[in-house]
Structure formats: structure tokens, C-alpha cells
Amino acid sequence: MRTLFIQAAYISASVLFILGLRSLTRPDKARRGMQQAALGMILAIAGTLVNHQILDYKWIGIGMGVGIVLGYPLGMWVPMTAMPQRIALALSFSALAATLVGVAEYHTGVHLPEGISHAKAAALGFEVLLGSLTVAGSMVAAGKLQEWLPSKPMTFPGQNLMNGALFAFILGLFVFLVMQPSSQAVFYTMVALAAVFGVLFVMPIGGADMPVVVALLNSYAGLAACATGFAIHNQVLIIAGALDGASGFILSILMSKAMNRSFSNVLFGAFGSESSQAATRKAGDLQVRSINVEDAAIQLAYAQLVIVVPGYGMAVAQAQHQVRELAELIERRGGEVKYAIHPVAGRMPGHMNVLLAEANIPYDKLYDMDEINNEFERTDVVMVIGANDVVNPAARTDKASPIYGMPILDADRARSIIVLKRSMAAGFAGIENELFYDRKTSMLFGDAKTSLSALITEMKNV
């Protein structure tokens, strides 16, 4: 009877998880669906709590209590602008849980008279290897996103060679462990080295490539949970872990595609460190035209169609609310405002959409790259706010450019372009942007939020 209840709870949970993820294909249905997934989670927990293996509830109660106290602020109080590092931190938590269960399971099994079977050693080894790698990697990623660690790629000569050798060694330990499940030293060395590898793996990856890495770590965290399921023979863990793994994998492929770079190039290329000299030379002989707030406001006030291209700079300046205010003013004067979102704008998949939605901008005004690219030609003003590489025409024309071939937003085809930017510093990729030197382009220098507030005041007077 009890087993029946547990299995029923697990099956319902699995179904609710899948339905919840399916609901994410429809923005207006999504909230309801995810609430049902949360119900599924409660069912799965309830089912587990009646498991006959549990003899003592003291630590479970305290642990869940602490978790709720920690989880509530992480869910309710973290601002949307901090979402990338929040997600990276959550990934390291979920991987840590899987790793610790794996270590505890191994520690328990190895002291039993019958020992650990080869199959179980494989599952546990896989679990702690991926888990430990993900814990360390996500911590570094979160540190980079929070800017506690430098977000530039950190490289040294022979890095890829060393990482490759380390990874091969870890794999060797794994194979040895599967053949000799009782060798504890090998198991714990593998856990430690996997963590070291996690750090070395994420260190050389720069800020703008973070969407790919975060998605990939998401996939690893899922696979670690999945391996836990194999180790303790629990189907709901396998299912949920597989869903998570699939999701992270799809996202990381989509992100690399959006940058026209292979997976391995993102992970081992340390983008923007060496290849950047080629394109910088042009800067000297070109002139930028800067514009003052009054003129920019007049341009916007008389525009029929304005397209806003947001980038990471908007997130840093936390300017999304000012963007909405300005857009409302333009709309009140009869203009139309649309938003063009590049898939890799920002620091994680969908970063810009969340920020703009937070500022109450209706999501039907947010357009993907493919939907909006042929509208630029009939656009009066494109406002580029803190974006750079995603509007760099060199991606279409300059074969020597490191971003050549990356699909971009065709902002340069608009009638005029206003770029809000802090300074003339090159973008993340470290390459000059020809768009800024275009005759149609004017630069409005300064912090995006300050500039936008000034524009809002000025618009009211036009």
C-alpha cells in the first residue's frame, strides 16, 4: 500500500513536471502550469517522506526549515537584474545536493559487507564527477557574473593542453573506479579533481559567452541528478534530471548557434583575448558624431517607428524602467516602439525579455531577431542601449573579424541610429564597431539610465 502511494506520487509528479514545462510554450498559460509543477514537487516530497528507509525525521525537518528560510529571499527578493548570477548560484546548489548524496551513498555502500557493484559505481562516479565539476564551475560563473571575479577571459599558455590532460586523468580515475569500486582514495581524488577542473573550465570563458556556459552547466546539473536516480533506483529523479539535462543542452546549442560559433569554440576559444588586434586598427582614421540630449529627443519625438535594441549595458545601468517611460512618451506622440532582442544579448538566455517584462513592457512588443530584421529598413530611429557586438555590421562584411558570420540585428539599415553608450570602449569581443562610425549614427555618451532620464525630461518639453 505504501509503495503504491509512493509510486503514484512519483508518476503524478513526473507528469506534472512535463506539463509544467510544456506550458512554457504559451506565455499566458505558463504561470498556471508551473504552479502545477510545484504541486508535483510537493507530491514527490510527500511520497518520499513516507519511505520506510527513513527512520529519523529530526535532520530532515531542520534541513527543510533552513532551506525554506534561505529559499524565500532567494526567490522573492533577488532583483531581475541579478538573475544570471542567481541562476548560476542555484545550479551550484542543485549540483552540490547531488554530489553530497553521491558521496554519502558511496561512503555507506563501501562499508557494507557486499560492497558496491560495478553498475552502481558507474552511476555514483558519474554523479559526483559531473556534480562536483558543476558546483565549482557554477560558483566561478556566479562570481564572474556578479563581478567578484574578473569577467574577462583568464588565460595562460598551454591552458587547453593542461585542462585536456586533467580531464583525461579524471576519466581514467572514473574507469578505474568502475573496475575497482572499493578503491576509496580514487573516488575522493576524482571528486576533488573534478572540482578543480570545473574552476579551470569556466575561468577562461568571458562574460558575453556566459549564456552558453550557464546553459551547459544547467545541463550538467540535470545529468548529475539523473545519475543519482540511477544510483538509488528512483525513476522520478531520472525523469526530472533528463528533462533538466535536455533543456540545458538545447539552450546551449541555441546560444552557440546565435553566435555562429561551435560549442568547442565557445568553451576552449577564450574569445576576445588574442584575435582582437585585427579589427582595432581602423579606429584611428574614423570619426564619431556625438549628439546632445535635445537633438536626440527631437529625433525621437518625430519618429514614426522606433526600434530599441537593448544589451547588457541596459542591465548594468538598470535602465529598463526609463526605457518604458520614454517609449510611452513616444507612443503618446503617435510613434510606434518595438524591441529587437538578439538571442545572446545579456548574460543568459532570455535575459533582456525578463528585464523588459519587469518594466511592464507588454511581451508582444518584444521581437526575436528573425521577426524584426526586415523592419529596420523602414525604421526612423534605432536606439541601441548598451548593446554592441549584436549590431556590429562587421559580422556580415569583414571576414577577418572574430564575429564574422554571427547573425546580427540589422540596425545599420535604419534611417538613423542613436547609440547610448558609456564611452568609446570596445564591446566584449574587443572589436571596433563600424556602426558607431556610420554617417547615420549619433552617439549619446553617458550612463544609460542618466541619458534616458534626461531624454524623458526633454521629450516632455518638445
Place this chain on the structure above:
Amino acid sequence: MIILELYVFVLAAFTGFMVISRVPPLLHTPLMAATNAISGISLVGSLIMAGAQHSRLATLLGFIAVVCATTNIVGGFLIVDRMLKMFQRADKRAPAQDDRRDGDGRRATDPE
């Protein structure tokens, strides 16, 4: 047993691919938060480890794992809900607009 589990894994991964590849880029951030909350399911393993009294070390590790997984579940589902609330249709959102602007608007404009 292992064969059966592999079946489950393959079918679940396949279902995941079919379902998730249809999620629009608009909702990619909520998707990541959601899959993360769901992967908090490793709480299931942690609970058993924390309560099974295998050894003191196993209980301790299980306890920490319970804390981590619960944090992820609670924080994860709350944050997904917060995000998806912002993506609801404009007409549904209108009445709640004022109090939202108070809460989130102020925080976003405060200097950190």
C-alpha cells in the same frame, strides 16, 4: 533493472527535447529557472540519506543536501512564478500594475 531505467531515461530525455525545443526565446530565462527548480527533485535522494541513519557522516551530508535542494525548490518555484506573472497578458496584469510598480520599481531604481 538498469535496462528499465535506461528506457525511462531515454524516453524522458526525448520528451524533454520535444517539449522544450518549442519554448520561445521570450521565456528562456523562466525555463532555466524552472528546470532548476525541478532539478531540486534531488531532494528525494537527500531526504532518504538524511533520515536513514546509515552513519553520522551520511546523515550530515544528507542534511546539507536537504538544505541545498529545499532552497532550490522554494527559491526556484517562487522566482519562476514572479517572472511568469510579468509575462501574463496585459489586460490581466493591469489591475495589479500599481502595487507592482511600487515593489519592483523602487528596488530597481535604488542605488545598490
